[in-house]
Amino acid sequence: MPSQPRTTSSSARSIIASLAQPQRIADTHPFAARFIYSLRLIALHERARRDPVPELTTRLGSVATAAKALALGQAIGLTWPENIHVSRFCCPVLTHDEATIATLLDCAERRDRTGFDQAIEGLIRPKRVPILWDAVVDLIIAEMQAA
Secondary structure (H helix, E strand, C coil), X not given: CCCCCCHHHHHHHHHHHHHHCCCEHHHCCHHHHHHHHHHHHHHHHHHHCCCCHHHHHHHHCCHHHHHHHHHHHHHHHHHCCCCCCCCCCCCCECXXXXXXXXXXXXXXXXXXXXXXHHHXXXXXXXXXXXXXXXXXXXXXXXXXXXX
16 A cells, blocks of 8 residues: 655644744844843843843833833733743843744734734633733834834
């Protein structure tokens, strides 16, 4: 009996191979990269039990942008199914969580709600998606106003 091609195993292999290739922070949109660094900074300050707002304000150049970055970090904490994994501040590659978050910011910056929903589908509960969308859009607006 001739063997049938295994489309599911070859597609699974390609998915696994793509996961093994870490995404670089330099390959993301500048808004996404700034937020990923902000998220790493927030995590660092949280571990040190310090307020991240002063340093976020200095790095982002605006109190409003810093506040929106912190609000998005909190929204992610509320909606994500588990604690997010972030790399060290100096690391040039993204964790899988960071890569997903970068995709969400990229989609919001392009006003691509469908892409946003597809990027997060199955990861968080559908009722929580609007919370995340609103927080991402608020940060994008703050970034654009500060520029």
